[in-house]
Amino acid sequence: MIWTIFLLCQAALLYFILTHRTRSKSEPPLDKGVIPWLGHALEFGKDASKFLNRMKLKHGDIFTVRVAGRYVTILLDPHSYDSIINDSESLDFTRYAQVLMERIFNLRLPYHQPAKEKAMMKQHFLGGNFTALNSTMSRHLQALLKAEMPGNQKDWKEEGLFNFSYGTLFKAGYLTLFGGEQNNNSTDPLKVYKEYRVFDGLLTKMARGTLKPEEKRTAQTVRQRLWELLAQAGLTEDSGSNPWLHAYRRLLQEEGADEEMQKRAILMQLWATQGNVGPAAFWLLGFLLTNPEALTAVRREFNTISHTETSEACLLDGPVNTPVFDSALEETLRLTAASFITREVVQEKTFHMANGQEYLLRRGDRVCLFPFNSPQMDHEIYHEPQKYKYDRFLNEDGSVMRDFYKGGKRLKYYTMPWGAGANGCVGKQFAINTIRQFVYMVLTNFDLELCDPNAQMPDVNPGRYGFGMLQPEGDLLVRYKTRNTH
Ligand code: HEM
Ligand SMILES: *[C@@H]1O[C@H](CO)[C@@H](O)[C@H](O)[C@H]1NC(C)=O
Ligand SMILES: *[C@@H]1O[C@H](CO)[C@@H](O)[C@H](O)[C@H]1NC(C)=O
Ligand SMILES: *[C@@H]1O[C@H](CO)[C@@H](O)[C@H](O)[C@H]1NC(C)=O
Ligand SMILES: *[C@@H]1O[C@H](CO)[C@@H](O)[C@H](O)[C@H]1NC(C)=O
Ligand SMILES: *[C@@H]1O[C@H](CO)[C@@H](O)[C@H](O)[C@H]1NC(C)=O
Ligand SMILES: *[C@@H]1O[C@H](CO)[C@@H](O)[C@H](O)[C@H]1NC(C)=O
Secondary structure (H helix, E strand, O other): OHHHHHHHHHHHHHHHHHHOOOOOOOOOOEEOOOOOOOEOHHHHHHOHHHHHHHHHHHHOOEEEEEEOOEEEEEEOOHHHHHHHHOOOOOEEOHHHHHHHHHHHHOOOOOOOOHHHHHHHHHHHHOOOHHHHHHHHHHHHHHHHHHHHOOOOOOOOEEEEHHHHHHHHHHHHHHHHHOOOOOOOOOOOHHHHHHHHHHHHHHHHHHHHOOOOHHHHHHHHHHHHHHHHHHOOOOOOOOOOOOHHHHHHHHHHHHOOOOHHHHHHHHHHHHHHHHOOHHHHHHHHHHHHHHOHHHHHHHHHHHHHHHHHOOOOHHHHHOOOOOHHHHHHHHHHHHHHEOEOEEEEEOOOEEEEOOOOOEEEEOOOOEEEEOOHHHHHOOOOOOOOOOOOOOOOOEOOOOOEOOOOEEOOEEOOOOOOOOOOHHHOOOOHHHHHHHHHHHHHHHHHHEEEEEOOOOOOOOOEOHHHOEOOEOOEOOOOEEEEEEOOOO
């Protein structure tokens, strides 16, 4: 008995020595929270935006919190973001990315070459090859929407807008980037979508390592099924999938990944390329439906384009100028894009804030920016930041509004839905173009309305802050039918 107590005390002392940390004068304010080791992990995971706002009120724009044994320095001053984003010498992007890769996708690449992967993706998602993606995506979207609503059907169809948007865009994106032709030996995109949604529902818990035992089993099963569904994707050059996937396979082989690891890596790409577009389109359509003047303005712009162009296909494929739509989308992303930008401190660094203050960043800590809280929802930058204003990014003369200020100083970053710097999103142009095509097709082919005309946008699921596009808690019921064109 005495020995047990003695050993427990020893263990407690050892633990205290190992985890005890005090702030040195040159470091940001330290807030360890009251729970040993876990620190603020629970509050952080429950609603990161709210938690970080509370910490900001207490400590200011920079502070260090303890989260599940790790110390994370949070920076919320957008004027100072550049010196974190630019410094790839002291601050490493890949280490934390690899932790997530392993936790979410069970993926380990022995000779990971992030820079080479990035260059390969740029080649396929930007520039000349982009034209082919544009038109393939448009073709699949049109076919899927047509199948959704056969021309002879005149009755309203009711559905949740989130599931409708996510499902349609996921299936079209899957066919464009992963699968072959519809009904042509390729894996059924609906099956992949349904499995993916289960996986997506558990994603944040996988990332935090907080799955309950039965969730862990579900996660394992669904991951296994998705790996099997994706096993053939990109294997051969003529398997019907887009050339980018074949190029990615070759790169994975170079990186020492066997077939098993390749499947896992392809699931990760499914997430990177399909996980955000559907939710973004949902929020945009939802905001338009609940803000009639915004819907009218976007419709008016689409109408002028389809009248001036000789054929509808012009809008769908060619470059077009849609400032109203662009502003409506930018405003949507301001309110619903919520990625963390995380780096690991690999060598001690003196960090200079834009206001002249200096802080020491400790080796082994993480640094995390959260652009959702600032600049995107910052009331010093945006008047009534909680409100959807479709023309927030338009000047009086219809040009793009780019002048936003904080503390009297113009901001370089006033929204950051795509990340920034070398690790920004390579699919940005493709994503914007896809969402524009989708919204255009839905608004011109369907009569679409809220089932309850007074319905409000659903709340945000607060557990998803930090993992890309937010998702709603529940859904927004809409009904649609083929539009009477005469
Ligand atoms: C609304 C839609 C989208 C949003 C909001 C979005 C946002 C982002 C963000 C914030 C990152 C940076 C992640 C980080 O710093 O770790 C990222 C990375 C990436 N995105 Fe997107 N994305 C979208 C759509 C797409 C699409 C359609 C594609 C491809 C066709 C794509 C491909 C990628 C890839 C490959 C990366 C990883 C880049 C790297 O390895 O550094 N994204 N995206
Ligand atoms: C970061 O890099 C960008 C371009 O790469 C440059 O415009 C900017 O001035 C740099 N900022 C800092 C703080 O180093
Ligand atoms: C398109 O992708 C191929 C690789 O599949 C590449 O060789 C080619 O240079 C790319 N074209 C452009 C215009 O980027
Ligand atoms: C694809 O669509 C986008 C948006 O409309 C446009 O900017 C781009 O020029 C198009 N790409 C090609 C190669 O047609
Ligand atoms: C969600 O969408 C898919 C098709 O994209 C459909 O099969 C499924 O029934 C929908 N689920 C609900 C609950 O509406
Ligand atoms: C199915 O794919 C093959 C090549 O894999 C192609 O020759 C054929 O035309 C496709 N069929 C349809 C209906 O798209
Ligand atoms: C596609 O499926 C048909 C039977 O439905 C089969 O005869 C054909 O070999 C398959 N093609 C490929 C490329 O797998």
